[in-house]
Amino acid sequence: DGGITQSPKYLFRKEGQNVTLSCEQNLNHDAMYWYRQDPGQGLRLIYYSQIVNDFQKGDIAEGYSVSREKKESFPLTVTSAQKNPTAFYLCASSIGDGGGNNEQFFGPGTRLTVL
Amino acid sequence: GESVGLHLPTLSVQEGDNSIINCAYSNSASDYFIWYKQESGKGPQFIIDIRSNMDKRQGQRVTVLLNKTVKHLSLQIAATQPGDSAVYFCADSWGGTSYGKLTFGQGTILTVHP
Numbered sequence: 593d594g595g596i597t598q599s600p601k602y603l604f605r606k607e608g609q610n611v612t613l614s615c616e617q618n619l620n621h622d623a624m625y626w627y628r629q630d631p632g633q634g635l636r637l638i639y640y641s642q643i644v645n646d647f648q649k650g651d652i653a654e655g656y657s658v659s660r661e662k663k664e665s666f667p668l669t670v671t672s673a674q675k676n677p678t679a680f681y682l683c684a685s686s687i688g689d690g691g692g693n694n695e696q697f698f699g700p701g702t703r704l705t706v707l
Numbered sequence: 708g709e710s711v712g713l714h715l716p717t718l719s720v721q722e723g724d725n726s727i728i729n730c731a732y733s734n735s736a737s738d739y740f741i742w743y744k745q746e747s748g749k750g751p752q753f754i755i756d757i758r759s760n761m762d763k764r765q766g767q768r769v770t771v772l773l774n775k776t777v778k779h780l781s782l783q784i785a786a787t788q789p790g791d792s793a794v795y796f797c798a799d800s801w802g803g804t805s806y807g808k809l810t811f812g813q814g815t816i817l818t819v820h821p
Contacts, residue, residue, distance in 0.1 A: 596750075623808075625808075632715055633715065633813075633814075634715070634796065634811055634812065634813045634814045635751075635796065635811045637808075640808060680748075682750055682751070684750075693739075693756075694739045694741070694800040694808075694809060695741060695753055695756060696798075696809055697753075698743075698750035698751045698752070699750050700749060700750050701748070701749065701750050703748075
């Protein structure tokens with residue numbers, strides 16, 4: 593079964609702790625993305641990666657960090673510097689081959705609550 | 708489109724009615740457009756896409772219309788059902804971002820009443 597998995601589905605952390613959200617895909621996609629979604633709002637891009645060992649800041653990168661050591665994995669760390677980390681986090685991937693089909697495939701999301 | 712952190716607009720329809728959800732985009736160079744459906748607590752799911760060399764594309768019960776002159780995109784859902792209740796997002800991209808970076812619209816909440 594091909595797709596994107598995110599774990600865990602729900603995550604609770606104390607204020608001031610760093611936390612890492614997992615994202616794995618077996619679609620053989622080159623590009624991967626992290627979005628943040630607040631209640632009743634749209635998607636905001638945190639970081640994206642076009643290829644292994646490369647990533648770029650999105651619109652709201654402050655307080656977050658990522659790595660892309662393997663093609664299939666793009667973990668997101670929410671650091672203590674992120675002032676309001678409670679949100680729904682979505683990971684996505686796309687083929688990224690420049691062929692014009694830019695559909696992004698989304699994971700099920702991780703809901704992070706900081707207490 | 709551009710997500711600006713505002714609360715989402717809403718559309719309420721009766722079961723069986725046709726629904727039209729609208730979206731404006733800002734980049735005149737955009738050449739790929741896509742609609743997603745997001746149910747509560749889940750990730751967005753692909754509905755339909757269209758490239759800039761077309762102005763209409765039909766799927767099962769859904770039609771996307773593209774008006775490049777006014778930078779407007781719409782999603783039409785025929786015979787709307789309660790299961791269509793969700794948040795709908797449009798997104799666009801342009802050839803300069805060949806790896807697939809999308810710019811998302813703010814989304815519309817569709818509520819279908821039985």
